[in-house]
Amino acid sequence: MVHYTKPHLTVIDQVALLQRRGLGVTDAAAAERALSRIGYYRLSGYWYPMRRPNPRGGRQDDFLAQAAFVDAVDLYVFDKKLRLLFLDAIERLEVALRVAVALQLGAYDPWFHRDPSKLDAKFTTADGRTGRSKHDEWLSRLDASVGRSKEEFVRHFQSRYTSELPIWIAIELWDFGLLSHFVSGMALRDRDRIAGQMGLPRSSLLTSWVRAINDLRNICAHHGRLWNRVFISTPSLPRVGEIPSLDHLRNIQVTKLYAVAAVLRQMLLAINPGSQWHDRLKIHLQTFPQSPLLHMSSTGFPLDWERLDLWN
Structure with missing residues (x-):
């Protein structure tokens, strides 16, 4: 158990974070609109299977090569x-x-x-x-x-x-x-x-x-x-x-x-x-x-x- 230290992120920062982790975002403006409308954590349940498997169980933060933001929204x-x-x-x-x-x-x-x-x-x-x-x-x-x-x-x-x-x-x-x-x-x-x-x-x-x-x-x-x-x-x-x-x-x-x-x-x-x-x-x-x-x-x-x- 540790104290939660993750910072608040704007929608623009959320898109940038997902891109750094390897999630394909072909239209940043559309991604921002989706995150503003649906929410990061609600959508995260849909892109979770696109993250790289962790050898110790669960998933890593980084995404698999074919992961695409639009597929999570669809x-x-x-x-x-x-x-x-x-x-x-x-x-x-x-x-x-x-x-x-x-x-x-x-x-x-x-x-x-x-x-x-x-x-x-x-x-x-x-x-x-x-x-x-x-x-x-x-x-x-x-x-x-x-x-x-x-x-x-x-x-x-x-x-x-x-x-x-x-x-x-x-x-x-x-x-x-x-x-x-x-x-x-x-x-x-x-x-x-x-x-x-x-x-x-x-x-x-x-x-x-x-x-x-x-x-x-x-x-x-x-x-x-x-x-x-x-x-x-x-x-x-x-x-x-x-x-x-x-x-x-x-x-x-x-x-x-x-x-x-x-x-x-x-x-x-x-x-x-x-x-x-x-x-x-x-x-x-x-x-x-x-x-x-x-x-x-x-x-x-x-x-x-x-x-x-x-x-x-």
């Missing part, structure tokens, strides 16, 4: 459009999952989501240190969301009724994080029914996949890099033969983007079989920057993935 733009594609698919899943939960649980009780006796014991049992359960924390987040809401339907309800919002109204205020945590906290019987509606044979797959997709959604919403990222939350794999179109996941690196893309595609097949999202994904991936130093395989997409049954 990769950033590619990744931005990729995030938008995934946000579109995730929105479809999120809305469908909200509707399924509201229809099923609302039929039992309009305030089902507030009743700990109807939920999984792991979700509702108080922590010995805090005295609060995961459900208590979840309700606090929900109530804070309701309190902040400026939605007309919330104000209308609160102006007429003394009750809490019923689940079919409250669920419209749940972000994907609240939805994901609640699905995990549902009783096994209810989770199994929702899993079936999502085309999944077991509820454990549902909770794992929704959690992984929620993490992907958060990365996209905060403009994080998808290409070359190692994901912390990974989807549980079906048993061999349980979902045959996903058996190939056992032969790939599940910590990369492809694994989440595959389970998201599988769920979309159940909730919106006519969706053309998979075709738009194929078209976009064909626009990957043509640099010998950058590889689409860094996202975990296997060779000839677009020929697999899952994507056709």
Whole structure:
């Protein structure tokens, strides 16, 4: 551990530093505009693979001979459009999952989501240190969301009724994080029914996949890099033969983007079989920057993935 001593650099100085380190910059003015618009450290994640490998691990500061600034910018733009594609698919899943939960649980009780006796014991049992359960924390987040809401339907309800919002109204205020945590906290019987509606044979797959997709959604919403990222939350794999179109996941690196893309595609097949999202994904991936130093395989997409049954 040492004290940070690197100086502040102007955009002009940043371009000069990159050039001294060997990054090809054919248009300095365009590079300055890109750095002013995107930022040095955001772009650094995209030119990192162009740096010389360090024999002791990681990368050196100097760049490989074919490294070009424009390729890093093109990769950033590619990744931005990729995030938008995934946000579109995730929105479809999120809305469908909200509707399924509201229809099923609302039929039992309009305030089902507030009743700990109807939920999984792991979700509702108080922590010995805090005295609060995961459900208590979840309700606090929900109530804070309701309190902040400026939605007309919330104000209308609160102006007429003394009750809490019923689940079919409250669920419209749940972000994907609240939805994901609640699905995990549902009783096994209810989770199994929702899993079936999502085309999944077991509820454990549902909770794992929704959690992984929620993490992907958060990365996209905060403009994080998808290409070359190692994901912390990974989807549980079906048993061999349980979902045959996903058996190939056992032969790939599940910590990369492809694994989440595959389970998201599988769920979309159940909730919106006519969706053309998979075709738009194929078209976009064909626009990957043509640099010998950058590889689409860094996202975990296997060779000839677009020929697999899952994507056709």
